[in-house]
Amino acid sequence: MVSAGHGSAFFLFASLLAFVGICSGGSDAPRGVAVGFVFDPKAKCDPPCEHGGVCIRNNTCFCSKGYEGETCQYANCYPKCKNGGECLRPGKCRCLPGFGGRYCHKVMCDGGCWNGGECIAVNGVAKCNCPSSWSGSKCQHAICPQGCRNGGICVAPGICSCPEGWLGGACHTAVCSRPCLNGGKCISPNKCRCRPPFSGPHCEERKKLH
Numbered sequence: 001m002v003s004a005g006h007g008s009a010f011f012l013f014a015s016l017l018a019f020v021g022i023c024s025g026g027s028d029a030p031r032g033v034a035v036g037f038v039f040d041p042k043a044k045c046d047p048p049c050e051h052g053g054v055c056i057r058n059n060t061c062f063c064s065k066g067y068e069g070e071t072c073q074y075a076n077c078y079p080k081c082k083n084g085g086e087c088l089r090p091g092k093c094r095c096l097p098g099f100g101g102r103y104c105h106k107v108m109c110d111g112g113c114w115n116g117g118e119c120i121a122v123n124g125v126a127k128c129n130c131p132s133s134w135s136g137s138k139c140q141h142a143i144c145p146q147g148c149r150n151g152g153i154c155v156a157p158g159i160c161s162c163p164e165g166w167l168g169g170a171c172h173t174a175v176c177s178r179p180c181l182n183g184g185k186c187i188s189p190n191k192c193r194c195r196p197p198f199s200g201p202h203c204e205e206r207k208k209l210h
Contacts, residue, residue: 040056040057040058043055043057043058043060045060045061045071046059049061049062049063049071049072050067050071050072051063051067051073051075052064065090074087075087075089075092077093077103079103080103081103082099082104082105083095083096083104083121085099085103097126098121098126107119107120108126109126109127109128110126112138113130114134114138114139114140115130115134116130116131116134117130117138133157134157141154142154142155144158144159144160145158146158146160146170148160148161148162148170148171149166149171149172150162151163151166152166152171165188165190174186174187174189176190176192178190180193180202180203181198181202181203182195182204182206183195183203184203
């Protein structure tokens with residue numbers, strides 16, 4: 001049978017061991033343990049402490065580094081997981097689509113951003129922020145402020161690719177393979193608008209006056 005003196009010595013030794021172990025562990029768990037806390041070796045925790053947590057008093061767990069919660073059930077990440085990421089285990093985040101990096105701090109646009117676009121988070125969603133001369137989900141569409149007429153396509157900022165028969169910065173100038181004569185004007189591919197009294201495909205005919 002253990003004497004009262006020996007029992008007290010054992011209890012004091014166990015308390016000191018627990019205290020030293022906790023202080024030297026350098027735990028960064030959000031809740032601390034007060035100096036001189038009582039460690040009860042007969043304490044029971046139901047449900048039990050998880051992830052290496054120690055039951056220090058009835059239904060009171062002291063969590064090992066990287067865990068928190070009543071039963072040490074939650075992992076914690078420092079710094080915290082960003083952009084809606086979930087802490088799976090200490091220092092390991094599970095990121096939402098569009099985010100990456102150890103703490104979900106990197107914004108990642110699927111396929112990247114083209115033509116100088118920057119991937120940014122907008123209301124928790126990864127999107128490309130495009131320069132003023134480009135648009136589209138990946139900044140893949142050039143912008144022609146002047147517009148591209150007559151079936152032209154904007155292929156670079158301010159530059160139109162024109163179909164056959166049209167020229168000009170906005171594909172607005174028609175091309176006639178043979179020039180329009182006598183002051184006539186080319187109004188569409190190979191079509192002239194003639195000044196009176198001229199007519200014909202190229203305004204080469206003069207109307208006879210009767």
